[in-house]
Amino acid sequence: MSTTATVQPERILRDLQELWAKMASDQADSGGVLRACAMTLAVAAENAADAERVRQTVGILMHSHPSRAVILHPDDAGGELEARVFAECWKPFGKTQQICSEGIEITAGRNGFSEVAKFLVPLRVPDLPVVLWCRGVSALEPGPLEPLFPLASKIIFDSSQVSDADSALQFLRRLRGRGSRVADLHWTRLTGWREILAHLFDDQALQPSEVTGARVTFGGPSVTTCARYFAAWIRTALPGTRVIVSSDNGPRGLHSVVLSTASESLTIALGSDRCVEISGRGRHYRSMLPSASEEALMQEELGILGPDPVYDRALSA
Amino acid sequence: MTEGRNPFADPLRFERRVPECAIVIFGAAGDLAKRKLLPALYRLAYDRRLPASFAIVGNSRTPMIDDDYRARMREAVKQFSEDGDFDEELWKRFAANLHYVAGDVKDPQLYQALREKVNATGQANILFYLSTQPSYYEVIVDGIGHSHLAAAPEGAWRRLIVEKPFGHDLQSAKELNSRIHAVFREEDTYRIDHYLGKETVQNILALRFGNGIFEPLWNRRYINHVQITAAESIGVEGRGSYYQEAGALRDMIQNHLLQVMATVAMEPSAVFEPDAVRDERAKLLRSIKIMRPEEVDLYAVAGQYKGFRQEPGVNPDAQTDTYAAGTFFVDNWRWAGVPFFIRSGKKLPKRVTDIAIQFNQAPLALFSAGGGDQKARPNLLILRIQPEEGISLLFLSKEPGSGMRLRPVSMDFNYGTSFGERSPSAYETLLVDAMVGDPTLYTRQDMVEASWAVIEPILENWSSRRFDFPNYDAGTWGPAEADAMIAKLGRQWRNS
Numbered sequence: 001m002s003t004t005a006t007v008q009p010e011r012i013l014r015d016l017q018e019l020w021a022k023m024a025s026d027q028a029d030s031g032g033v034l035r036a037c038a039m040t041l042a043v044a045a046e047n048a049a050d051a052e053r054v055r056q057t058v059g060i061l062m063h064s065h066p067s068r069a070v071i072l073h074p075d076d077a078g079g080e081l082e083a084r085v086f087a088e089c090w091k092p093f094g095k096t097q098q099i100c101s102e103g104i105e106i107t108a109g110r111n112g113f114s115e116v117a118k119f120l121v122p123l124r125v126p127d128l129p130v131v132l133w134c135r136g137v138s139a140l141e142p143g144p145l146e147p148l149f150p151l152a153s154k155i156i157f158d159s160s161q162v163s164d165a166d167s168a169l170q171f172l173r174r175l176r177g178r179g180s181r182v183a184d185l186h187w188t189r190l191t192g193w194r195e196i197l198a199h200l201f202d203d204q205a206l207q208p209s210e211v212t213g214a215r216v217t218f219g220g221p222s223v224t225t226c227a228r229y230f231a232a233w234i235r236t237a238l239p240g241t242r243v244i245v246s247s248d249n250g251p252r253g254l255h256s257v258v259l260s261t262a263s264e265s266l267t268i269a270l271g272s273d274r275c276v277e278i279s280g281r282g283r284h285y286r287s288m289l290p291s292a293s294e295e296a297l298m299q300e301e302l303g304i305l306g307p308d309p310v311y312d313r314a315l316s317a
Numbered sequence: 318m319t320e321g322r323n324p325f326a327d328p329l330r331f332e333r334r335v336p337e338c339a340i341v342i343f344g345a346a347g348d349l350a351k352r353k354l355l356p357a358l359y360r361l362a363y364d365r366r367l368p369a370s371f372a373i374v375g376n377s378r379t380p381m382i383d384d385d386y387r388a389r390m391r392e393a394v395k396q397f398s399e400d401g402d403f404d405e406e407l408w409k410r411f412a413a414n415l416h417y418v419a420g421d422v423k424d425p426q427l428y429q430a431l432r433e434k435v436n437a438t439g440q441a442n443i444l445f446y447l448s449t450q451p452s453y454y455e456v457i458v459d460g461i462g463h464s465h466l467a468a469a470p471e472g473a474w475r476r477l478i479v480e481k482p483f484g485h486d487l488q489s490a491k492e493l494n495s496r497i498h499a500v501f502r503e504e505d506t507y508r509i510d511h512y513l514g515k516e517t518v519q520n521i522l523a524l525r526f527g528n529g530i531f532e533p534l535w536n537r538r539y540i541n542h543v544q545i546t547a548a549e550s551i552g553v554e555g556r557g558s559y560y561q562e563a564g565a566l567r568d569m570i571q572n573h574l575l576q577v578m579a580t581v582a583m584e585p586s587a588v589f590e591p592d593a594v595r596d597e598r599a600k601l602l603r604s605i606k607i608m609r610p611e612e613v614d615l616y617a618v619a620g621q622y623k624g625f626r627q628e629p630g631v632n633p634d635a636q637t638d639t640y641a642a643g644t645f646f647v648d649n650w651r652w653a654g655v656p657f658f659i660r661s662g663k664k665l666p667k668r669v670t671d672i673a674i675q676f677n678q679a680p681l682a683l684f685s686a687g688g689g690d691q692k693a694r695p696n697l698l699i700l701r702i703q704p705e706e707g708i709s710l711l712f713l714s715k716e717p718g719s720g721m722r723l724r725p726v727s728m729d730f731n732y733g734t735s736f737g738e739r740s741p742s743a744y745e746t747l748l749v750d751a752m753v754g755d756p757t758l759y760t761r762q763d764m765v766e767a768s769w770a771v772i773e774p775i776l777e778n779w780s781s782r783r784f785d786f787p788n789y790d791a792g793t794w795g796p797a798e799a800d801a802m803i804a805k806l807g808r809q810w811r812n813s
Contacts, residue, residue: 034731036731191327191330191331194325194327194330194331195327195330195331195332197325198323198325198326198327198331198334199334201323201324201325202323202334202336208324233325237324237325238324278369285369285370286369287365287369288365290365300330304329304330308329310327310329310330
């Protein structure tokens, strides 16, 4: 369900109200609609095609993180600012009442994001957090999205495709240094790996003091941010431990982590079908990595709206 | 996993890790195992919460081999999994860890067979789960003790989960505690009250102690009374022979609802740690005023629905309370004089469990001249435990139009819509807690004994008299005496 409007915040908000009134009236005989909203989720898409993908992803995210979605994307033809409102509705299993979250899609000319920042202020849901999801590689460098950053409680990037890991990390550090809370989906992709490694230290199966060195191996032509993150995470957890980052052939991403002790090595290595093989201390077993879909990664990040000290330490290291 | 112990801990993102262990379930072919325990364990596996290596060893008298038991449990999990997720591949991996030992719990050889089975799984830690008839609890604990199954090797642990009812009165609860403590330490004894594992019951603590606006009002000065209702629309559903010995007072109020009351009324603990929280719950339970014998008729009501005595397995002359209601007072500074009305019954109009906190009226009826509902509706905070889990606040609002007519409106928080995510079942939560050694949501010996002490005078009164049962129709809100009980104190039940 959608309607269009020229970009005037008051007009957009009025359109939203009318949309809700119409949906309530349409659904009056089948239990009505329930408006759910826990945050403003602003998404800066790369282009119109990307905005379409974002709408699908946001539709899924709404189920667990109901929000007012504000999807911003540049108009490749360089046209006027335009906006339309829409609702994402779903019916929980066995229930008659529809649950709906609302959305606003704003199209701006290539240089129009600075204008959009002005509109975003009145379009935020009052008193609730604002999460800004900046898509694409270009978001990780100074550019037209900068005016939006101060409005967000948290800014989410994805450095998986950057060619220069160091400059992407520098950009994130600078942003955090200015007081923004930042996240990187390429760090989020490491959660499964990190959890498996952390479990090795539970129940005193492996003592931190036993570890003398670590090797993090990744695939791809250049060092990725995920390899940098993983190495930094080990260094901050085990200060003084020598951590070597190396690459091998194969797809981008983490391939293996080897922890060395005085007498043996423990290896976590990528297997097939999103499984990792863990071996060492006389044992060998497999564990599934969690889904790395964009929806799953965003779900995880949207669940953390406060400080994320472990990520911050890895980013700083 | 705490950050202090493990330098790689990330509590914001990692689930608590369940240590490798064997779960030995006594009564493994019974209803609870089929409906709750195995579906919960399967769901934990589905959510990747179980460790790579674990074992479940079931026991009952029914002769079966491992594969028979696996086939039975496969059907049970398919039938009773709450959200219907069933993954055949996952089940195969899960079932490979499922084992069975047939035998009578009174037979010492059973425990030897269990030991061999557990040893064969290679697990050092053992969680015993008593899911049998309560009359077997003592003999099982003795059997575990005599066979030295409870003796853990260095660095390993043994824990015991005991299902309710924990005793049938104060004396029997004390005796059972004493028998258990001969084998298990109190810190290794997990008395399960699945109500405490419900997300919505845990959320009571979050609401009260995580927010600044409620706690200042949470006392005798602002709260008029509290109603706790646990209503079921169904009858005994084939559990007639068990239920006629238990009754609503023992089955619901002594354990679940008094624990809920304690959660609503307890003082904040200094820290959110297992014993600190349980100390406060226990303190509250000990503060509940014990009825004097002559007060029981005034403050407690028993009921039985028409048709109960015709249920299969029920004595045609049964004196069982299928409905029980009580008025309880808490003797402390916060709650002195505030009645807590608790009721539970079967064959009531609908299935609902909720807590209604009724606030005092506004001191001045400023808008009474405008008409409307203002005098009839005090503010209500309703904590809905099930179904439609959530919280509602009822307050008065001006009706649109001229004049000042007020109308009650509801501000609703719905658990499902605000979080969207699936809530773990109470058994999933509690099983994980027991495996990781977190007893916060389990009841302690002193809590159990305090709650039995609260209902002991009612039990004594009711067991020494003959009721004129049945006294309420199915589909009604219970006997008229319950309405009279609350009306004597100038209140009425929320029957909505």
